[in-house]
Amino acid sequence: MFKLAKKNLQWWAVILAVAFLIVQVSADLYLPTVTSDIINKGVAQQDIPYIWHTGAKMLLVAFIGVTGAAVNVYFASTQSQKLGKKLRFQLFDKITNLSNREFDSMGNATMITRTTNDVTQIQNVMQTMLRMMIMSPIMLVGAGIMAYTKDHTLTIVFAVALPILAIAVIGIMYFAVPLFKSLQKKTDRINLVFQEGLTGVRVIRAFNQDAYEQNRFDGANADMMKTARRVFIITSFMFPIMTFVLSAVNIAIVWYGAHLIGAQSMEVGNLVAFMTYATQILMSFMQLSMVFVFIPRAQASAVRINEVLALENSVVDPTEPKDKLIVDAPTKLQFDHVDFRYAGAEQLALQDINFTATAGQTVAIIGGTGSGKSTLVNLIPRLYDIEKGEIKLNGQDIRELTQKDLHNDISITQQKAVLFTGTVRSNLQYGKPDATDDEMWHALELAQAGEFIREQGGLDLRVEQNGDNFSGGQRQRLAIARTLIKPAPVYIFDDSFSALDFKTDANLRANLKQDAAMQQAITVLVAQRISTVADADIIMVLEEGRVVGQGTHKELAANNATYQEIIDTQIKKGSDLDA
Numbered sequence: 001m002f003k004l005a006k007k008n009l010q011w012w013a014v015i016l017a018v019a020f021l022i023v024q025v026s027a028d029l030y031l032p033t034v035t036s037d038i039i040n041k042g043v044a045q046q047d048i049p050y051i052w053h054t055g056a057k058m059l060l061v062a063f064i065g066v067t068g069a070a071v072n073v074y075f076a077s078t079q080s081q082k083l084g085k086k087l088r089f090q091l092f093d094k095i096t097n098l099s100n101r102e103f104d105s106m107g108n109a110t111m112i113t114r115t116t117n118d119v120t121q122i123q124n125v126m127q128t129m130l131r132m133m134i135m136s137p138i139m140l141v142g143a144g145i146m147a148y149t150k151d152h153t154l155t156i157v158f159a160v161a162l163p164i165l166a167i168a169v170i171g172i173m174y175f176a177v178p179l180f181k182s183l184q185k186k187t188d189r190i191n192l193v194f195q196e197g198l199t200g201v202r203v204i205r206a207f208n209q210d211a212y213e214q215n216r217f218d219g220a221n222a223d224m225m226k227t228a229r230r231v232f233i234i235t236s237f238m239f240p241i242m243t244f245v246l247s248a249v250n251i252a253i254v255w256y257g258a259h260l261i262g263a264q265s266m267e268v269g270n271l272v273a274f275m276t277y278a279t280q281i282l283m284s285f286m287q288l289s290m291v292f293v294f295i296p297r298a299q300a301s302a303v304r305i306n307e308v309l310a311l312e313n314s315v316v317d318p319t320e321p322k323d324k325l326i327v328d329a330p331t332k333l334q335f336d337h338v339d340f341r342y343a344g345a346e347q348l349a350l351q352d353i354n355f356t357a358t359a360g361q362t363v364a365i366i367g368g369t370g371s372g373k374s375t376l377v378n379l380i381p382r383l384y385d386i387e388k389g390e391i392k393l394n395g396q397d398i399r400e401l402t403q404k405d406l407h408n409d410i411s412i413t414q415q416k417a418v419l420f421t422g423t424v425r426s427n428l429q430y431g432k433p434d435a436t437d438d439e440m441w442h443a444l445e446l447a448q449a450g451e452f453i454r455e456q457g458g459l460d461l462r463v464e465q466n467g468d469n470f471s472g473g474q475r476q477r478l479a480i481a482r483t484l485i486k487p488a489p490v491y492i493f494d495d496s497f498s499a500l501d502f503k504t505d506a507n508l509r510a511n512l513k514q515d516a517a518m519q520q521a522i523t524v525l526v527a528q529r530i531s532t533v534a535d536a537d538i539i540m541v542l543e544e545g546r547v548v549g550q551g552t553h554k555e556l557a558a559n560n561a562t563y564q565e566i567i568d569t570q571i572k573k574g575s576d577l578d579a
């Protein structure tokens, strides 16, 4: 936690917070002495001018104390809030720049909890630290010394009271701290179930699994509640114990103090001041103990935040990157004996992949589910790094380029069409920030999306969260338009035509064929339908990560058993395509 604080706090503000806290504590410690002076010298001797004079002094000291507290709270709050803001930003920045391998290793739910709940823990503890953690020890020692100056023998009560409190606090912490840590894990769990419930709400309803999901959530919720209840029951003992000890201490002080006053070895004012110091000592002791409960809890959060911040990207830019690709050379994309394995997997997900495509060509990848099609196209923008072989763009190994340069040269539509909240225009601007309206309409027309966008309201039509106000096919066409508007030498469509009807799919492919920009580019497309891949220059048939057939539709239809099997399941023998 100190590592996070050290990096992100403004030290001048922390110093000011501490300085004003010392002002407040000094005023708080001085006040009981002023009170005792009023009683001893003013009230006892009925010296009214002294009471007025000392009363004014008391007001001034109280004012200084309040000012010190206000300034300290201001700096402590702003610093802790700024720390929270910085940490949230750093986490968001890190998470959005993680390569897929590291992202897969964590999961969404815990990333969200770490960015929200864990950061709040750190923020709260930092606020507490900049007040209580510094104030309590100073107050404890200061009030101890002041109490001692009022009466030496009465301080013996603390020798009894403080060990009793210490034992109570240690006992409570012993049981509470592990529970606090487990609460954080349970928050992760509840977030996971909640997130799955939200994203899968339609599936849940369709399968009539509302009750099952509710039970699952209820289970996680009840589990969290039980732990939270245990934590709060345990910590709730703190207050009665504290009240009991404080009352016992006060009784002891009054009882013993009365004897001292009777024997004329103590003044009434000193007894009153002593009682105030006793309260300050015990309260600061309790506050300090609470800080020690908060710290392990925040420490657990700090570890979780540091875990994310310390994640090293497995895909990194080269130390001496090659120049950006030569744009006027005809584009060439090569896979040269490429092997790839997911982290921790025993088997290769892709094995010995080879192909070369040049500008204007279309490479289509077809195969059963799980055969490795998406994996293959994800290797081109380096979402994962390969284990063996080389992927080259215009003769350069893609690992020798910066990821920014590489991504500038690739425009991709993922298998699951992702749209962002905003408008059609803002979504298209993801592809080309300075795109004109004409360019946007051109891309929409190419993607067969022009008609419905025009009918529904044009470029400023709202796009709701996840594009929920569009059908699956419409979402996919919008995502394709966003890919097409970006000028790039390589276009990738990962099963992007699957939600389109046959006619729209055929029209879209015909549009792409006729488009001047697409004629200069390499198109890599993953598809399940023979009709989608039939026109491609190179078709690769994948089976369990291996290429079991490579060629044109005609060649494969004539010689490749796997391809023929796919045709058989989709197109009746003797149809036009078989000819």
Ligand SMILES: Nc1ncnc2c1ncn2[C@@H]1O[C@H](COP(=O)(O)OP(=O)(O)OP(=O)(O)O)[C@@H](O)[C@H]1O
Pocket: 104, 342, 343, 345, 349, 367, 368, 369, 370, 371, 372, 373, 374, 375, 376, 415
């Ligand atoms: N992130 C991942 N971590 C580990 N294994 C993965 C990951 N993604 C995919 N796989 C595995 O890699 C293999 C190939 O998956 P891939 O998604 O490339 O298949 P696909 O051919 O695109 O399938 P589909 O047509 O169903 O989309 C599968 O066995 C899958 O279980």
